[in-house]
Amino acid sequence: MLLGLAAVPATFPLAARAASGTVTHTDAEWRRLLPPEAYQVLRHEGTEHAFSSPLDEERRAGLYSCLGCDLPLFSSKTKFDSGTGWPSFWAPLPNAVATKSDYVIVVERIEVHCRRCAGHLGHVFDDGPQPTGKRYCMNGVALRFTPGRTTA
Template identity: 60%
Template structure:
C-alpha cells in the first residue's frame, strides 16, 4: 500500500509541475510580484496599465502569464530591427541575436546591455530565471542555459510582451 501511495503522490507532483504554466497565474501566486517589490523608472497603477495594454499584454507583462507556444507572429519575425517592451518601448533585443529555438516562442541568445533584469522564479518546485524589463518591470519570459554560442543562453520571451521595430 505504501508503494502505491508514493507512486501516486510522485505522479501528482510531476503532473502539477508540468501543468504549472497552464494554470491561472493567481493560483501560482505570481501576480505582479516584481512590481510590488521593486521601484522602476515607469510605475503605473493597475488601471493605468490596463488602459495602455491589450488584455493579453496585461496578462503577460503585469500578471506574469505565458502566451501559448506558437501563437506569436514575432516568433517568425526575421527582419532587421529591434524588439522593444510592449509596455514602455524600451529596446530589449536586436534581430542579430534572435534565433529559432524550436520552442514556439521568440528566442534570443543575448539582450541589449542594461535592458533587462532577472529574478528567481520558484513556482511549483521549479527554479527558473525570470526576465523582466528593467524600466517598467514587465514580465517578458525566462532565460535558460541551453542556447547557442556565444552565450549559451536562451532568452525565451513572450512575443505579446514585445513589439518589433524594423530598422
C-alpha cells in the same frame, strides 16, 4: 512587481521617462494601456501559448522593445529559432533586462523582466547557442518589433 521602482507619471515624454530610469503605473492604468493578453503577461507573469506569436517567425532586421514602456530589449542580431514556439534570443541589449528566481513550477527558473517598467517578459535558460549559451525565451505579446536598425 520588482522592488525599488519609483513612480513616474505616464504623461512624461518617453525621453524624460527613459532618463528617470523607471516607468510605473497603477494596475488600473496598466490594464487600460495594454491589450488584455499583454497585460496578463507583463503585469501578472502570464505566458502566451507556444507558436501563437507572429514575432516567433519574424526574420527582418530590427529591434524588439518592451510593449509596456518601449525600452529596446533585444536586437534581431541575437534572435534565433529555438523551436520552442516563442521568440528566442541569445543575449539582451546592455542594461535592458533584470532577472529574478521564479519557483512557480516548484523548480527554480530565471524570470526576465524589463529593467525600466518591471514587465514580465519570459525566462532565460542555459540551453541556447554560443556565444552565450543562453536562451532568452520571450512572450511575443510583451514585445514590439520595429524593423530597421539593430542597435539602441
